[in-house]
Every structure is written in structure tokens, then in C-alpha cells.
Amino acid sequence: MKTLPFVIFLIAAIAQWAAPLSQIWSREQTLSKGTLIQVKCVAPDPYDPLRGRYLAVRPEQDDVTVADGMELVYGQSVYAKLTTDENGLATVSSISATPPASGDFIKVIAAYQSKGKSSFEWPFNRYYINEKLAPEADKWFAENIRNSKGIVAEVRVLDGRAVLEDLSVDGKRLHEILKERVK
Amino acid sequence: MRTSHQRWLLEQIPQWERDGLVTADSSVALQERYAIDDSQPGLAQMVMGALGALLIGSGLIAVIGYNWDDFSRPIRLLFAFLPLLGTQIFSFWVLRRGESLVAWVRETAGLLQALATGACIALVSQIYHIGGEWPDFLFCWMLLSLPLTWVLRSHAVAIFYLIAIAVWSISTQSAEYGKLWYDSPMLYPLLLLGLLPFWPSWPCKAPLSIFMRWVMTISAIFGLFSAAFFACVKELGYGGAWWICAVSAAIIALFPLNPSGIAEPTERKPQVLLGALWLLGYGIAITFRSVGDDLFKGISHTSNTPWCLGLLAVLAALGFMAIKHWRWGVLAIASIALLPLVAFPFAQGDGAFYSTALSWLATLHLATTGLTMIVPEFLGRRGAPRLGATLLSVLTIARMADSHFSLLTKGIAFIAVGVTFLAFNVSSSRKGRHPQSSQS
Numbered sequence: 088m089k090t091l092p093f094v095i096f097l098i099a100a101i102a103q104w105a106a107p108l109s110q111i112w113s114r115e116q117t118l119s120k121g122t123l124i125q126v127k128c129v130a131p132d133p134y135d136p137l138r139g140r141y142l143a144v145r146p147e148q149d150d151v152t153v154a155d156g157m158e159l160v161y162g163q164s165v166y167a168k169l170t171t172d173e174n175g176l177a178t179v180s181s182i183s184a185t186p187p188a189s190g191d192f193i194k195v196i197a198a199y200q201s202k203g204k205s206s207f208e209w210p211f212n213r214y215y216i217n218e219k220l221a222p223e224a225d226k227w228f229a230e231n232i233r234n235s236k237g238i239v240a241e242v243r244v245l246d247g248r249a250v251l252e253d254l255s256v257d258g259k260r261l262h263e264i265l266k267e268r269v270k
Numbered sequence: 271m272r273t274s275h276q277r278w279l280l281e282q283i284p285q286w287e288r289d290g291l292v293t294a295d296s297s298v299a300l301q302e303r304y305a306i307d308d309s310q311p312g313l314a315q316m317v318m319g320a321l322g323a324l325l326i327g328s329g330l331i332a333v334i335g336y337n338w339d340d341f342s343r344p345i346r347l348l349f350a351f352l353p354l355l356g357t358q359i360f361s362f363w364v365l366r367r368g369e370s371l372v373a374w375v376r377e378t379a380g381l382l383q384a385l386a387t388g389a390c391i392a393l394v395s396q397i398y399h400i401g402g403e404w405p406d407f408l409f410c411w412m413l414l415s416l417p418l419t420w421v422l423r424s425h426a427v428a429i430f431y432l433i434a435i436a437v438w439s440i441s442t443q444s445a446e447y448g449k450l451w452y453d454s455p456m457l458y459p460l461l462l463l464g465l466l467p468f469w470p471s472w473p474c475k476a477p478l479s480i481f482m483r484w485v486m487t488i489s490a491i492f493g494l495f496s497a498a499f500f501a502c503v504k505e506l507g508y509g510g511a512w513w514i515c516a517v518s519a520a521i522i523a524l525f526p527l528n529p530s531g532i533a534e535p536t537e538r539k540p541q542v543l544l545g546a547l548w549l550l551g552y553g554i555a556i557t558f559r560s561v562g563d564d565l566f567k568g569i570s571h572t573s574n575t576p577w578c579l580g581l582l583a584v585l586a587a588l589g590f591m592a593i594k595h596w597r598w599g600v601l602a603i604a605s606i607a608l609l610p611l612v613a614f615p616f617a618q619g620d621g622a623f624y625s626t627a628l629s630w631l632a633t634l635h636l637a638t639t640g641l642t643m644i645v646p647e648f649l650g651r652r653g654a655p656r657l658g659a660t661l662l663s664v665l666t667i668a669r670m671a672d673s674h675f676s677l678l679t680k681g682i683a684f685i686a687v688g689v690t691f692l693a694f695n696v697s698s699s700r701k702g703r704h705p706q707s708s709q710s
Binding site: 092093095096098099100102103104106107110111114141162209210211212213214215250251 | 347350351354358361362365383387390391394395396397398399400401402410414417418420421453
């Protein structure tokens with residue numbers, strides 16, 4: 088019996104477990120030990136044929152002032168320092184190539200740079216939702232998008248990683264709201 | 271020879287032996303020569319096995335898509351990993367049984383495991399609301415599935431992989447997606463390298479099926495062309511990108527083959543067929559001066575990029591191998607890709623390009639190629655007279671369309687070409703029928 092195919096198979100099988108397990112590990116760490124921040128956002132409702140229905144989470148802030156002389160490449164990974172305002176909502180106050188010495192920060196992807204500002208992509212952009220609840224989420228979104236308090240993404244942050252925990256309006260979590268609405 | 275033809279032949283040989291058409295020794299020799307390799311799955315078996323696995327896998331993904339948020343996170347994670355574990359155990363069992371199992375079981379095991387892997391990472395993404403676009407997901411999935419093609423020799427997974435790398439390359443070629451080297455279709459050749467055991471010229475026991483060859487060629491065309499568009503300087507138009515596509519097509523056409531591969535008919539070599547067709551079309555296009563202007567603008571900026579230099583180096587190496595194997599026909603067609611480079615020094619003017627040199631060069635090259643395809647037929651050697659005549663006709667039509675002649679002159683020229691083409695076709699048909707009538 089040839090050994091090499093079994094060795095390759097074993098490595099492949101381990102890799103097939105390791106890839107999702109590493110994602111699980113880093114996200115569980117963030118969820119259990121991370122700081123909770125709230126980001127104001129908008130959320131329309133698309134569909135991913137492979138991963139199901141989700142709300143596309145788009146934080147309101149999509150650009151930040153960059154320091155003089157800082158040149159960013161499209162797609163470059165940078166560190167965004169987070170600041171919380173008086174309403175408890177977090178915004179990105181600055182970006183840097185290295186992790187900030189103090190405070191909460193997340194890794195973001197730099198996009199276009201123009202006139203001293205750079206647009207960036209947040210590390211979370213979708214909130215998966217049950218197929219049965221998705222139509223109700225559509226209606227809820229339409230009703231609340233003009234709400235002065237807006238939709239808030241509750242995100243756990245740890246060592247630059249961010250995990251979207253839930254969406255909420257006026258302190259009430261989306262999941263609970265939807266469950267009540269479909270009853 | 272196709273398996274269906276082999277089966278027909280094997281059915282006929284005993285009858286021929288009984289009828290005294292072949293001797294017993296010849297019959298045995300023929301049966302041994304055209305024996306069907308059962309280690310390779312038949313198309314029907316492969317399709318049925320793949321379809322079953324696809325249905326199960328798609329069902330699994332659809333069930334996951336429902337998003338069972340009534341269950342706790344650990345339970346949902348169990349849903350993700352149990353099918354993966356089940357399919358891994360099944361694949362391991364198949365691997366242990368080795369050659370004693372019928373081929374379609376191996377195919378089904380490979381595809382099921384690949385789909386369970388995809389379902390698992392999809393469910394984990396869903397549970398933790400992991401962002402990212404679908405090409406990222408596809409990239410991770412296809413890399414995790416690749417080893418299954420090596421160990422299980424699964425054609426279905428190899429086909430999935432070939433389609434996935436092509437789709438991924440196309441999806442990452444737009445500048446908006448990312449400019450990082452690992453986030454670009456320039457990775458395509460490396461990804462294709464992953465299927466080395468399936469490459470046509472790779473020393474393997476069984477020849478690659480025609481279907482696999484077609485999928486591989488089409489995947490390579492999409493992958494390399496995506497890389498060409500990614501590598502070019504888009505602000506200067508797409509002339510440079512189309513030229514890099516032509517160089518890529520020449521590489522595809524010149525892909526090295528072993529002696530038995532070279533001896534096979536062209537219809538069994540899709541890389542030669544599609545590569546040559548693309549290059550001939552490109553050759554006709556660059557006879558137009560307006561195309562040439564755009565092309566030179568692009569070439570002046572893209573010819574010294576690392577991607578382009580790399581492609582030219584590969585083309586030179588493959589050209590050398592083609593010379594070694596006397597593949598003059600393919601080499602002549604592949605050289606069309608280099609015509610813009612040859613004409614480039616003569617085309618530069620005061621801040622502009624003059625494409626007349628390229629137009630004449632391409633016309634001359636294609637006319638020579640067309641004639642070279644026809645002439646051997648009249649010298650009693652094997653040629654491609656109809657393809658040559660078609661090429662000459664299309665070339666004449668293109669040149670006339672681009673000229674400043676009056677409509678009357680163009681019309682008369684078109685009629686003359688049409689009549690010549692039909693006359694040639696009739697003459698070829700008669701010539702083809704002649705040997706049969708003399709034999710009868």
C-alpha cells in the first residue's frame with residue numbers, strides 16, 4: 088500500500104478542519120474577551136447563494152483623514168483607531184500602518200485616497216439572518232432607516248480583529264425585535 | 271481513439287475473426303491494443319456520480335442557507351463539521367480500497383468531500399457573520415479541495431477546481447477589487463500548476479479525457495486573459511491587454527506535448543485549436559490600422575512589465591521546444607503574437623504611432639500562412655487547404671474593408687474572392703472523392 092496518498096489525504100483533511108477552526112478560535116476569543124463597540128450604520132438586504140440571506144452592514148463612516156505624507160495603496164491593510172462619542176457610538180479617528188499603542192483599534196482595508204482623506208472598508212459587512220425572518224427584516228429596515236437613532240452594529244473588538252455580534256435599534260437587539268414581529 | 275469507438279471495435283473484432291477478415295493473432299493484438307482502461311471513469315458514470323454528490327452537497331448548502339438560528343452556536347457548528355467528518359471517513363475508506371473500487375465511487379467520494387468542505391466554511395462564515403466577498407470564499411474552498419484531485423484522482427473535483435480558478439481569476443481582474451499580488455489573477459498559473467498530475471504532457475498512465483482537456487483549455491484561456499487585463503495599464507486603453515492575451519494564446523497553443531500527443535489529430539488538442547483560432551482572429555484584427563494604433567499605445571507601456579516579460583520568456587522556451595519537435599504549423603501561427611513587437615521599432619513617430627508597418631506585416635504573415643496550408647495539398651503532402659482558403663478569403667475581405675477603394679471595386683473583389691473560394695471548395699471535394707472512385 089502506497090503511503091504518500093494517505094499522507095496527502097491526512098494533511099488535506101487536517102487543513103479542511105484547521106481552516107474553519109482557526110476562524111472559530113479567533114472569533115470566539117474576540118467575542119469572549121473583546122470590547123463591545125457600537126457603530127452607526129445602514130443595512131439593506133441582499134442574498135448570498137452560498138451562505139444564505141444577510142443584511143449588508145454598511146457603517147455610516149467610510150473615510151478618515153490621513154496624516155500628512157502618509158501614502159496608502161488600494162487594498163492595503165491598516166490599523167484604525169476607534170474613538171467613542173458621547174452617545175456611545177464608535178468612529179475611526181485615525182489610521183496608521185502599525186497598531187496604535189493604546190485604545191481600541193481594528194484592521195481595515197484602505198481604498199481610495201484623495202484630498203487628505205482615505206476611504207476604507209470595515210472588517211465586517213454582513214449580518215446573516217434566518218430565511219424566515221429575512222422578509223420581516225426588510226420591513227423593519229424600511230421603517231427604521233430614517234429613525235434618528237438609526238441602526239447600530241454591535242461589534243466585539245480585540246487585537247485588531249472585529250466580530251459583528253448583533254444589530255440593534257434604540258438598544259433593542261434585531262433578533263429579539265424580529266422574533267416578536269413574526270409571532 | 272474515443273472509448274465509444276474502442277467499444278465498437280472490440281465488439282466487431284470477434285465477428286471479423288469468424289468471418290475470416292482477421293487472423294486469431296491479429297484479433298488478439300487488436301484487442302490488446304484497443305483495450306479499454308476501466309480505471310478511468312466513463313462519462314456517464316462520472317456524470318451520474320457527480321450529479322448525486324452535487325445534489326447532496328447542494329442540499330447541504332441550501333439547508334445551511336436557511337440559517338438555523340434557533341439552535342445554539344455549538345450545535346450549529348456540529349452541523350457544519352459532521353458532514354465533513356462523514357465524507358472524510360468515506361474518502362478514507364475509498365482510498366484504502368484503492369483500485370478495487372469502481373471509478374465512479376472515487377469520483378463521488380471526492381466531490382462529496384469537496385462540497386462538505388465548502389458547506390462547512392460557509393456555515394462557519396454564517397455563524398460568525400464573517401464578511402468578505404464570494405471570491406474569497408471560493409478561493410479558500412478550491413484550495414482546500416485541490417488535494418482530493420491528487421489522492422482520489424477525482425476528475426469531478428479537478429473540473430470543479432478548473433472552473434473555480436477561472437471564475438476566481440475573472441472576478442479578481444477588475445482594479446476595484448484589489449491590487450495586491452495575492453489578490454489578483456496573476457496567481458492563476460500557480461493555481462493551474464496545482465493540477466500538474468492532470469496536465470496533458472505529464473507522464474501519467476492514462477491519457478487525459480477530451481472533456482478534461484477542453485475544460486482545462488477553457489479555464490486557462492479565461493485565467494490567463496484575466497491576468498492580461500489585470501496586468502495592463504488600463505488608462506491607456508485595452509490594446510496592451512489584447513496583445514498580452516495574444517501572447518497567452520500562443521503559450522496555450524504551444525503547450526508542450528509528448529510524441530503521442532503531437533501525433534493526435536487537432537480536434538483532440540483543444541489548446542492548439544482554440545489558441546490557433548484566437549491568434550488567427552487577432553492576426554486579422556491587427557491588419558486594421560485603427561487597431562494597431564491602440565495596440566502600440568498599450569505595448570509601449572506594458573511590454574516591460576514583469577508579467578509581460580515573464581510571458582515572453584515562457585513563450586521563448588515553448589517556442590524552442592516546438593522547434594525541437596518540428597511543430598512548424600503551430601509555431602507559425604503562434605508567431606502572430608510577436609508581430610506587434612517586430613513592427614514596434616518601425617511604428618514610432620513624433621508623438622504618435624504609424625500602424626501601416628504592422629498592417630502590412632500581419633497581412634503578409636497571414637497570407638503566407640494561408641498559402642502554406644494550401645500548397646502541401648498540391649504537392650501530395652498533408653495540409654489544411656480549406657482552413658488556408660478560409661484564412662485567405664477572410665484576410666482579403668478585411669483588407670478590402672479597410673481600404674479606400676470605391677464600393678464598386680470592393681464589391682467586385684468580394685465576388686471574385688467568393689467565386690474563387692467556391693471553386694476551390696469544389697476542386698478540393700472532387701480531389702477528396704477521386705481516390706475512392708479509383709479504388710471502387
